[in-house]
Amino acid sequence: MKKIIVLVAPGFEEIEFSAPVDILRRLELDVVTAGVLGREVEGAHGVIVRADTTLAEVDLAGADALVLPGGPGSWVMRDTPAVIAKIQEAHAAGKLVAAICAAPLALGKAGILTGKKASAYPDPSVLDELKEEGVKVMADQVTVDGNIVTANGPAAALAFGYTLGECLGKAAEVVELKKAMVYA
Secondary structure (H helix, E strand, O other): OOEEEEEEOOOOOHHHHHHHHHHHHHOOOEEEEEEOOOOEEEOOOOOEEEOOEEHHHOOHHHOOEEEEOOOOHHHHHHOOHHHHHHHHHHHHOOOEEEEEOOOHHHHHHOOOOOOOEEEOOOOHHHHHHHHHOOOEEEOOOEEEEOOEEEEOOHHHHHHHHHHHHHHOOOHHHHHHHHHHOOOO
16 A cells, blocks of 8 residues: 655645545545644644654655645745655655645755746745746646646645545546545
8 A cells, every 4th residue: 555644734724734635545545644843733724633643753765655735834844954854855765746835845945846847826935936946837736747746725635636646556546536526
């Protein structure tokens, strides 16, 4: 069974965290949530989650993917050296690395988006920072460039989750899941 690590930082965008986690678990993938600064994490809109583990305890050796939800927590992840190190480690090992909304900022800081296409939250400060990192910013809701998946914001959360499932070898199951979830 494929294993996905989903980081969660204070100020995370709740739907960008919960929708992909829900979809990936419905696809019967092993999803482990990891709090960047601790197990209890409060989102941007007051929802508190208890992560399965902490970033300090994460071992990427057995993981197939690393996923970063967005929201104000994106800047916490971008500015946390241990997150940048995990992104670089995952990418160097050829694992799927994914980020939504402003979280691609952490991928940019990690140096893995240079020369790549990526979608991100369409705020000028986010887009300008990514462009400074040499990223070709796309207007698409979800963008896949090699082993990197990015998405542009809360409305893309379901599409982001489905795309992750497809990239993790569950394309046929994603088709069925979309029908079951009444996804147009």
